[in-house]
Amino acid sequence: MSLSLPGADAPARFTAAEWRRAVLLAALAAMLAVPLLNLLPEGSALRTSDFLVGLAGKWTCYAILALAIDLAWGYAGLLSLGHGAFFALGGYAMGMHLMRLIGPRGVYGHPVLPDFMVFLGWTELPWYWWGFGSFPFAMLMALLVPGLLAGIVGWLSFRSRITGVYFSILTQAMTYALMLAFFRNDMGFGGNNGFTDFKELLGMPLSARGTRVALCVASVLALAGSYWLCARMTATKFGRVLIAVRDAESRVRFLGYSPTAVKLLVFVLSGMLAGLAGALYVPQVGIINPGEFAPGASIEAVVWVAVGGRGTLFGAALGAISVNAVKTWLTSFAPDLWLFALGGLFVAVTLFLPRGLVGLVRRAPQ
């Protein structure tokens, strides 16, 4: 398979693998350029706007989430309609760290407790907030908590051979249940307001341009690393077993593989990747609240992957960025139309572009 760019039909000067590498490097360079060009002096023609850097950072996090969904859905056939929950849990872990860093600068000026706890009349930090003052611990939790949840939900489902639409409904219920739980004030996660008013991260003020550029660059590098990890993993025999499980699970079992173990591993990794995306997202948008658990958010993320091209990592990332670009553009003048546009997009892609945007530039298989 190769990209049908101009000249691709002429005697091949580049192999398909070289084309792919070139496209990936160009994409990485373009994505790094957006935040880095923001550092140019104001008034420079090449300077990117603060607004664009903010958007790019967000979209990059969405692209990591899309990779996570594609790994589970595109490769292993696990259509999760609850990946927003893993994303949100990663975000909450980072949010807890950011809340702890506010310290005495909160409205109530309490040296330890976040404002919402003072407001609720709490006198000491709940045990599950311990350790979140440390950045490495918070990052670890941003990966481990979503991974643990994915492990529990996955183990219970796969062991009982819950597949297909039943698994999708289960994951949708999971994120809905978490949303209701996080809305409760006595959960200790700020209720419906969630966390906001963050001040700093790793000693850098979040409002500073340098910090925002650094966060955006970190997100792009995290996306590149996640892409590399997923590409390496799906290229092994494990990746081929995933595809085999997706297409004929009982045959895989008959060959002596355990589909339960295979699906569990990929679902846990996918959950952790979504958690990483959430952890990078929160300091850039400056807020996390239970709305991130909304079932619709998870479904929207699945649409990104479908639009880009499921089963291709590049398609997943491309879908996340392009759908969000359209969303930003459309909601700037007709916000009420967005849900209709999203639904229409999903129907149109299913009917006319079953292989997604990536299917447009890839040659049909011989």
Add this chain to the structure above:
Amino acid sequence: MSAPTARDQGLYLDGVSVIFDGFRALNNLSLIVAPGEMRAIIGPNGAGKTTMMDVITGKTRPTAGTVRFRDRDLTRMDEAAIANLGIGRKFQKPTVFDALTVFENLELALKAPRDPVSCLRWVLGGAGRERIEAVLGEIGLEARAGDRARVLSHGQKQWLEIGMLLMQEPDLLLVDEPVAGMTDAETAQTAAMLCRIAETRAVVVVEHDLEFVRALGRKVTVLHEGSVLAEGPIEQVQEDSRVIEVYLGR
């Protein structure tokens, strides 16, 4: 009533009965397949051919009787353990992995650790590659190694599935209606292929197609109402008046 080698090494069924809700799917069935033997099993619909396969592979437990292979009691083992003991079964409908290449399909079937972490670290060695290439030769798909299985013809998919079973190096291969839906040319090729495979292992073929069974040219067992009606070379069996009555004469 049994040759000692078959009892010790081959497949040995004695007095096997399977009763589903009062219906005798197998009725006191006795059958011996020696190591390295090739046997064709024929019979009308409902004669118990598939139930017999199910009993041998552990999918169905017999109500009564003995089922042994290499002197191990198969009635006490589950499907995976029986497969690991060296009994491979090819189902009627071919299920190969369409999105993977012919080579990758065979690679998945190659004997190797099956846990996810081993799969992540798996590197195909020279011995494995040779084994896959040998099987590609046996099933006549050398030229298609790099093609995705979805572009294969129905007959080629059947061969690929047989190849995946061969990768697991079974001592006994059970093949259920291998030529259903095949062209005449593919049927002839399949007969030759199975004869070649039977040179190194026992093969039991269940089939409706009498031309195919004739092409195999081996001992035939006729099942009827869950037990053996006749046994012998195809020419002799076809002359048997009881066989003509229940099966061939319809």
